[in-house]
Amino acid sequence: MRAARYHQYGDPSVLRVEDAPEPHAGPGTVRIRTLTVSVNPIDWKLRQGLAAQMIPLEFPVIPGRDAAGVVDEVGDGVDGVAVGDLVFGMGGVSDTTAEFSVLSAWAPVPEGWSVEQAASAGLASTTAIPALAALGDLSGKTLVVNGASGAVGSAAAIFAIDAGARVIGTASERNHAFLSELGVTPVRYGAGLAERIGSADAALDAAGHGALPELIAITGSPDRVVTVADNHAAGELGVRAISASNDSESLRTAARLGAAGAYLPRVDTVLPLEQIAEAHRVAESGETAGKIVIRITD
Numbered sequence: 001m002r003a004a005r006y007h008q009y010g011d012p013s014v015l016r017v018e019d020a021p022e023p024h025a026g027p028g029t030v031r032i033r034t035l036t037v038s039v040n041p042i043d044w045k046l047r048q049g050l051a052a053q054m055i056p057l058e059f060p061v062i063p064g065r066d067a068a069g070v071v072d073e074v075g076d077g078v079d080g081v082a083v084g085d086l087v088f089g090m091g092g093v094s095d096t097t098a099e100f101s102v103l104s105a106w107a108p109v110p111e112g113w114s115v116e117q118a119a120s121a122g123l124a125s126t127t128a129i130p131a132l133a134a135l136g137d138l139s140g141k142t143l144v145v146n147g148a149s150g151a152v153g154s155a156a157a158i159f160a161i162d163a164g165a166r167v168i169g170t171a172s173e174r175n176h177a178f179l180s181e182l183g184v185t186p187v188r189y190g191a192g193l194a195e196r197i198g199s200a201d202a203a204l205d206a207a208g209h210g211a212l213p214e215l216i217a218i219t220g221s222p223d224r225v226v227t228v229a230d231n232h233a234a235g236e237l238g239v240r241a242i243s244a245s246n247d248s249e250s251l252r253t254a255a256r257l258g259a260a261g262a263y264l265p266r267v268d269t270v271l272p273l274e275q276i277a278e279a280h281r282v283a284e285s286g287e288t289a290g291k292i293v294i295r296i297t298d
Helices: 041-048 115-119 122-134 151-162 173-182 194-198 212-219 231-237 246-259 273-285
Strands: 002-003 016-019 031-038 066-076 084-089 099-101 105-108 142-146 166-173 183-190 203-205 225-226 268-272 291-295
Touching: 002 273, 016 273, 031 273, 066 099, 066 115, 066 122, 084 099, 084 115, 084 122, 084 225, 084 246, 084 268, 099 291, 105 122, 105 246, 115 268, 115 291, 122 151, 122 203, 122 246, 142 151, 142 212, 151 166, 151 203, 151 246, 166 173, 173 183, 183 194, 194 212, 203 212, 203 291, 212 225, 212 231, 273 291
Parallel strands: 142 166, 142 203, 166 183, 203 225, 268 291
Antiparallel strands: 002 016, 031 066, 031 099, 031 291, 066 084, 084 105
16 A cells, blocks of 8 residues: 655655555454544654654654545444445554554534545544543533644644533734634743733643643642643642543544534645645644645545
8 A cells, every 4th residue: 555654753754655564454443545634733742753752653644644535344342333334543652654543533514524534533533632621511501722723722722612611722913814714812922921911720731832831820739721732841749640542432423513514624724645744844834824634535
């Protein structure tokens, strides 16, 4: 099969498209004919070697964690899905940017989503939902989402609103109109956040950039703050750090809100597999308004 791979850590130039062995569905998994994948920060951080001590990789490495495609193999013990179903979901830590990929968590692609949007929803949803769950019942409460215009932040804001929360979201001013469309109260990010917001019941940090002390001041306690972006500072400040988990229930929640028109993953650019290096360069720039998506096959 054709796949994007890299044989050493480095900048995007180490990525190439080449032949690779096909994976197959094992117990509890499905294999898809991959249509689209998105580029997440973890993809380029792994490729750069920034997480080599925590997440050692065996070369050559296929990048990508989430994907959308058509099921073509169903592993033992799997029910509720059949060959031919269009699904989106999560592979391993790094293995989906290929013509075939194996998913251990998945959900049907809802009507109203393109396959590009579907590829953009997996990691964002399975990061945002556990982070919100760690904050408890948010109904009737005010939640601050730091980095609310990003993939995880916007997903968290949408899920929190669905749970009955009022959401204040930090973002650059160019993204304030986008947040308002989601039903989020936009606030400029950066120093002085506590003065601009005042108080809130809980906070989710989806951006990092040293915001945790101000989020603690806003909520009054590190117990009312979670982060998905600043593990180091979280340990020093007593804030809970939450990571994604390959959870099909979270994906089904995302699909339910997608079917209702409440959650529409934001896509910036779609590129073919042959431009995987360019896709990583653009994603690393941080200048996008949504996900960079790779189209694998039509």
